[in-house]
Structures are given as structure tokens and as C-alpha cells.
Amino acid sequence: MRVFGMGSKAWLLNCAILFACPIAAQAAQDNGHGKNASHAAAGAHVHQISNHTTLASGAKVSHALHTASGKRVATRSFGISCVPYARQVSGIQVAGNAWQWWDNASGQYARGDRPETGSVLNFRANGHMHLGHVAVVTKVINSREVIVDHANWQSGGGVSHGVAVVDVSEANNWSAVRVELGREGTFGSVYPTYGFIYNRPDTGVVLASVSRPAPQPSINPVPSDLRPLAERPWRTMEEVAESPSTPRHTIDLGINAGVSR
Template sequence: MRTAHPRLSALLGACALLAATAPVHAESAIDVERARGDRHDDDERDSVSGGGGSELPPYLQCVPYARQVSGIQIRGDAWTWWSQAEGRYARGNRPRVGAVMTFQPYGRMELGHVAAVSRIVDSRTVLLRHANWSPINGRRGQIEDNVRAVDVSPDNDWSQVRVWFAPIQNLGSTAWPVQGFIYPKRIDQTPRGTRVIDSVSDPIGAIIAARLAVKR
């Protein structure tokens, strides 16, 4: 019995190693299932978390990236951008290059989401630059540049959009509610007491700029 003990220990060690690697295989199976389009409609809502405030770790939030690429100097959770822009930036319900599309909280995306418009394709389609939307290679907080968003609102007023979702390499099935677009042009009559933040004093912006330089 004593001589069999080392072999038993080795067998138990091998089982433990297999158990540790099992989640990786399960995650890969989920990715394949998503790519085939076999998942239910609500899985996209479960996967997209949008973004909150200005904190960078543990992954890149949508807010600092949208601020960096658009130049719109608003901080705080994404769902507050629309109201914060009032009296400071022009707003509307039509996309323009450089504008920020502001999403309402929806499902598990409790903090809303913001994304910069990089191109107008047609009256129903734009390309977006945003962060922390699709999980890519099992990681959140990823940057996605020039990905499609399509207006699916009944009145073509951009109040609902479907957005490119990387795990399925196609538009997601969810119609995400949109508050509107914030345009980079500042309103001359900035309310008194409003603090205008210079991008030079934005350390997170500097980190994002460094990441973009590496990507190029």
C-alpha cells in the first residue's frame, strides 16, 4: 500500500490539472456557439456591460475612450453624459462625424454607454469607435474602431440601434435605446460654475493615446 501512494498522488495531480483547464475549453465552446448564431437574443444583453466613469483598471471603460477620440470633455458615468451636455454642447438626434452617441441604461448595461461616430455610411448606418462593448478573446474593456451601428427605430430617429458584436462577427440582435448625439461644438454661453476640463490634465487620456499609438 505504501508503494502505491506516489502513483496515487501523481494521478490526483493530473486530475487537478485537467479540472483547472476545463473552464478554458468551456469558454471556447461558448464562443463557437455564438459564432454560429445559436445563442438566444438575450445573450448579447447579458454580455454587454457598457461603461461607467473615468476609472481605467481593471479594463478600459467607454467614457475615457469616447472623451479621448471625440474631444468632448464630459466625465462621469455614461448615462449622465446627455444631461451633462445640456448648455455646454449642442445635442440632437442625427449622427455626425465626431459626435458621441449616448445609450440609455438597458438590461445589465446599468451605467449606459457612449460611442464616437467615425463615419456616416447612409441614413441608417454609421461606424462607431468605442470601448468595453464586445468581449474579445474572453476579455472585456477592448477597443473597437469603425464598427457598424444600424438605426432600427420605426421613425428613423436613431432612438434604437443594433451594434456590431464581435463574438458573432455580426450585428447583435438587441435594439439598444439611444438618448441622442452630443456634438463636439461647444455652446458659447457656458453656464457659470461649469468646470471645463482641459485634456492636457487628463492622465487617462494620455494612457489611451499611448495605446492607440501602439495599435498603429
């Protein structure tokens, strides 16, 4: 009788496990689907920026990707770094880290400072980004503004879609850019760049813009400039804040030279 009781308990336990497993599996599947759905919903509303960026001349440039409400949004997904993502999306197969792409593309892919859809914008290495960066141009707004998709710009290997990038170089040659942040109409630091790599053979000619430089975009003040000091034409917010407040003595080089004041 005792043996029968133990067997009955084992039989009941096995039945309970068999019934519980499908329920648990379904619950786990539902939780995973719900998590993905929430990420998708969040990604579609990461941030919204204004429909236009005002140039210094008063002209306005419109942004590209819009929702049904007429506002452009930048979305973000997760899981890859900038180099493999750029290779996958653009088809441009350059070896090396991002900062090596410009030189490694020589003899293989055409390069230049003229923005084109499907090209890769190549960022130089700097103190905050030692391996450089690459971003795929999805739309050209004008000679000063493009829309890009890129990965790992922020931590965590995320992919950001529909991000505005503006050229702030004096010559309008895309040697210095600012990237849109996650706040409406706000752009970040100045990053040094090489230019664009195009998905076509290198003919030995570097494409250059032939038109006059367009007006500088009128956007928020520069928080920091990551270019070498010799390439910076302005003082950033950081440099102004760090400037000494005490007056400096100057030397009068006029008629009464030699008097310090």
C-alpha cells in the same frame, strides 16, 4: 585551500549570473514582443462582415472601413472603459457616467438625432447595461447606419474599431440601435439611445433630422429588445419563445355578443 575553493565557487557563480541575466532579459523581451505582435495580428482579423447591408426597400448601404482585399474588418484592442475612451478620442469632455452624459452635456455641447462624424452616440441605461454607454462615430454611411469606435462594449475593457451600428427606430431618430456583433453581417439586441452629442457649443437648439424616415434595415431577427415595454413596437425572439402555447378564450363583440369561445 578550503577557503580558496569556496572563493572560486563564489566567483564562478557570480560569472554565471552575470552572463545569464542579459540572456533572460532578452528572452523576456522577445516573448513580450511576440505576444503583442500576436494580439495585433489577431486584432486585424477579429471578424469580417459583408460589404453591404440590405435595406427593406432593396437598397444597399456600404460599410466604411475596408482592407486591401475590399472587405471591412472590425479590430479590437484592450485596456480602457467607454467614458475615458470617448473623451480621449472625441474631445468631448462631459462629466459623469455614460448614462448621465446626455443631461450633463446640456448647456455645454450641442445635441441631436442627426449622425455626424466625430460625434458621440449616447446609449441609455437598461437592464443589461446599468451605466449606459458612449461610442464615437468615425463615419456616417447614411441616415440609418454609422461606423463607431468604442471601448468596453464587451468585457475586459477592450476597444473595438470599425463597428457598424444601425438605427432601428420607427422615426429614424436614433432612439433605438443595434450593434454589429463579431459574426459576419449579424447585429445584436435593440438598445435605447438618447442621440448624438457634438463637439461644438450648445446653442439651445437640438438638431433633428428633417427628411422622411429611411427604410428599416433588413438584418437578422432581434434576439432581445432592451427598451422599456412601452417603446417596443415588435415582439422579440425571446418574447415569442416565452408566449403561452395554449389557446386563449376570446369574446365575440358582434351581434351575438356574450358567447365565449
